[in-house]
Amino acid sequence: MSATVSPLAPKSYPDMPAIKGLRMATAAAGIKYKNRTDVLLMVFDEPASVAGVFTRSKCPSAPVDFCRANLSNGRARAVVVNSGNANAFTGVKGKASTDLTAKSASEAVGCDVGEVYLASTGVIGEPLDATKFAGVLGDMHGAATGSFWLEAAKAIMTTDTYPKVATRTAEIGGVTVTINGIAKGAGMIAPDMATMLSFVATDADIAPDALQALLSAGVGATFNSVTVDSDTSTSDTLLLFATGKADGQVRVETADDPRLQGFRAALNDLLKDLALQVVRDGEGARKMVEVTVTGAENDVAAKRIALSIANSPLVKTAVAGEDANWGRVVMAVGKSGEMADRDRLAIWFGDVRVAVDGERDPSYSEAAATAVMQQEDIVIRADIGLGHGTATVWTCDLTKEYVAINGDYRS
Amino acid sequence: MSATVSPLAPKSYPDMPAIKGLRMATAAAGIKYKNRTDVLLMVFDEPASVAGVFTRSKCPSAPVDFCRANLSNGRARAVVVNSGNANAFTGVKGKASTDLTAKSASEAVGCDVGEVYLASTGVIGEPLDATKFAGVLGDMHGAATGSFWLEAAKAIMTTDTYPKVATRTAEIGGVTVTINGIAKGAGMIAPDMATMLSFVATDADIAPDALQALLSAGVGATFNSVTVDSDTSTSDTLLLFATGKADGQVRVETADDPRLQGFRAALNDLLKDLALQVVRDGEGARKMVEVTVTGAENDVAAKRIALSIANSPLVKTAVAGEDANWGRVVMAVGKSGEMADRDRLAIWFGDVRVAVDGERDPSYSEAAATAVMQQEDIVIRADIGLGHGTATVWTCDLTKEYVAINGDYRS
Secondary structure, three states: OOOOOOOOOOOOOOOOOOOOOEEEEEOOOOOOOOOOOOEEEEEEEEEEEEEEEEEEHHHHHHOHHHHHHHOOOOOOOOEEEEEEEEEEOOHHHHHOOOOHHHHHHHHHHHHHHHHEEEEEEEOOOOOOOOHHHHHHHHHHHHHHHOHHHHHHHHHOOOOOOOOEEEEEEEEEEEEEEEEEEEOOOOOOOOOOOOOOOEEEOOOEEEEEEHHHHHHHHHHHOOHEEEEEOOOOOOOEEEEEEOOOOOOOOOOOOOOOHHHHHHHHHHHHHHHHHHHHHHHHHHOOOOEEEEEEEEEEEOOOHHHHHHHHHHHOOOHHHHHOOOOOHHHHHHHHHOOOOOOOHHHHOOEEEOEEEEOOOOOOOOOOOHHHHHHHHHEEEEEEEOOOOOOOEEEEEEEEOOOOOHHHHHOOOOO | OOOOOOOOOOOOOOOOOOOOEEEEEOOOOOOOOOOOOOEEEEEEEEEEEEEEEEEEOOOHHHHHHHHHHHHHOOEEEEEEEEEEEEEOHEEEEEHHHHHHHHHHHHHHOOOOHHHEEEEEEEEEEEOOOOOOHHHHHHHHHHEEEOOHHHHHHOOOOOOOOOOOOEEEEEEEEOOOOOOOEEEEEOOOOOOOOOOEEEEEEEOOOOOHHHHHHHHHHHOOOOOHHOOOOOOOOOOOEEOOOOOOOEEEEEOOOOOHHHHHHHHHHHHHHHHHHHHHHHHOOOOOOOOOEEEEEEEOOOHHHHHHHHHHHHHHHHHHHHHHHHOOHHHHHHHHHHOOOOOHHHHHHHHEEEEEEEOOOOOOOOOOHHHHHHHHHHHOOEEEEEOOOOOOOEEEEEEOOHHHHHHHHHHHHOO
């Protein structure tokens, strides 16, 4: 299905400046795909600070285990990402494969295996032949260049219909720094892919602990607030690197340093940009849906209710059908398990209030509500009327194309 | 879509004997549908014991509120069920409508409004015109008859493609008693239906508290173990009545009475029968899926893992595509949040073990696994390898027809 670009794809790509201290190269190692790149090498010529967040799955992939173990070192020299095989649920072979890949990368780059990070996306359960990396990583290290972000984004795609890139700048103590990021999305292909990967790098000089605090805080309202189909990958990985090569910037040691104010905002904005690009490329997606819950008991309750709405197959099929079916939003609020009072509930589609005080809005207009649903970007809001908790999450519609993409045979 | 009967429908219906002390009638009150019955009246000429379980939604329908309030009385004389309008999220009008319906029923039958039970299924958010019942309930009371179960099941259908009936017998203290039940299913139609209703009656003589204990225990492994799409209705209602008219049976006062052993088993079997009929008529369903989890930390964990598998859109689309995609089962185990150890996990499709010890089974045969997936009834089993918790749940596949049925405009 990836021959057809999502109608929700961005109309153009930003220019992606190089990040000082980071070079990249891609190659076609023939993991699974033909006639396309499937390996990305990121090289930090001097150690970069690194932070990471990973899937909450109890059955994580071998690369996730590998990255988690290395993260305590706080330093990165090389990142190897492949598409075509997730190296997930591959038992002892999986660990052997990550060990061999890390060894190949450390030899190519000239670093310790404790400074290598790995991510894989593709088939689950098939052993990954890591010998294929050994042959290409040395050449990749030699060829790696700074202005390569769009190509990097392409090499990690699976059923994504477009590459996902974003860039921002910020000032730290008067010095301008750059943040770049790429992501691959919740395209869950035959055979069995369900992985979100994202790699973000900055030339800012920030200590690993501070970087981790920034990233952990930043994902809550961004990558952890998007859902395509409620299915959590074994392999979700988001890594953030800081090369510290911005001219003249004095190193930031702690996340509460006031100099980080602008950087934090720029980072969070970039994370949101990438996360929403992932949703806009959700399998079979034709509509982007923003779900905002207000008036919940607290923010945690608001997010649970918002996800209950965003994950409801009945809400998502209604959006696909351009049907202003607010009864299903009532249903989804009711099933969330969070405190709700039917008779205080109000619901909007866009700016059109469709329900209030536990019943249909007295001035309800089917035509006005339907006009909202015919847009490409749809906002659903539910006010619970009980407290001050708020949350916003993003999802896409559930279409026949989603079923077609995921119901095909693996062969 | 209901013009086409589900391929999973039963090939024949059982003869449904009358239950002494219960008479039924149906009518076409014109709530929404044309040329079909849409109201069911159940009449107990003398008060029957009653027990009930209801949706856990925080936004329940007005009839659910009404039944919950009356249930403490423990007695039933009349039940009014309509299809076409759920009387849910209808605010103060909803309560006015249940009050008027109950008053009409109490006058027709000659009982107290505290002995009336109500259930509605259909559109959410549209006021229900209860004056339509007033005109038909008197005639229905006169015409009501005992051998009317299949017609009763038809009157409460919405997008169901077949009526759902079941019957069992049991002995209580040497006296044979009968249990009959009907259900309507998780057909969630345009406009916005998502309701499971079931009514079960027996001629056994069982006190209300004992009846409630039997029912509350019985739903766990039956109606509360089925899922079509994880969406919980505002209106789910299951009522159990005992007329006490079986000749010579001495009344059972408590649920721990050893005389109930056979009755409990027969009741649970009937509840399971009806619940599975609901799944087999899930919207767009082409496959019935039984998911069994063994070896979990405890039974509660096992059920959560089983539901995580059964509700996963990726698992359900794989079943629709006859794809032995066990990687998605790994994913669903991992995302459940329950304790799991990737390297102890084993997975079967039917009798074919596809994964063991955290990787693909060494003797894995794609052909054998695919042969299982091509069946109409599919068993998925996951052994977590940690403890003795077990659970079984049932679901159906997720097809393009599901999206079509639920993505249509309401108009």
